[in-house]
Amino acid sequence: MSERENTVSENLGLVHACAGRFRGRGIEYDDLYQAGCIGLIKAADNFDPSLGYKFSTYAVPVIIGEIKRMFRDGGAVKVSRSLKELGMKINRETDGFIKQYGREPTVAELAEKLGASVEQITEAISATAPPVSLTVSNDDGESQTDIPTDAPDEKITEIMSLRTELDKLCDDDRKLIDLRFYKHKTQSETARMLGMTQVQVSRRERKVLIYLRERLI
Secondary structure, X not given: OOHHHHHHHHOHHHHHHHHHOOOOOOOOHHHHHHHHHHHHHHHHHXXXXXXXXXXXXXXXXXXXXXXXXXXXXXXXXXXXXXXXXXXXXXXXXXXXXXXXXXXXXXXXXXXXXXXXXXXXXXXXXXXXOOOOOOXXXXXXXXXXXXXXXXXXXXXXXXXXHHHHHHHOOOHHHHHHHHHHHHOXXXXXXXXXXXXXXXXXXXXXXXXXXXXXXXXXX
């Protein structure tokens, strides 16, 4: 497995965490996950470790950006015929693998068996996965409904996204946000420390928060 393929395979959890942020907004989770996988692949292709960022810090905004693109474009990602065919091959290979080894194959094992890349396998699985019903019946015929809960790493994803956007701010705006929301200074205290008036701090703070909200929500 190449380093690029390994990076994608090891960071699929980031896609789930990012996609989970957009549940209940009118697009099926499977479609959100597929868009996130495309973002992950783009991040793996363009990541430059010499910049000093961790891959996850770089990848999260790219993944989220790809998911947000779905909402701007009006819905689900189109599934090509080749992806559908690969999805059917994956299902057949998975069934045979389970019968032979008593467990489901990993993405890497499927890639090796089918002569495809990890990215292609990942995209095909997410594109062709059937929707999961939240309502199931047990052996007694009683219906049960799973209550969705936030993924434990969802908050980590939000923090990484916020840090990435804060790094893009100019020095003065970054200092303002640091003083107001990390060091818990009042607007008057922040104004004195930055050589501004309280009114200037209030106006600038509002503009920065609007910018961050638009980038992160």
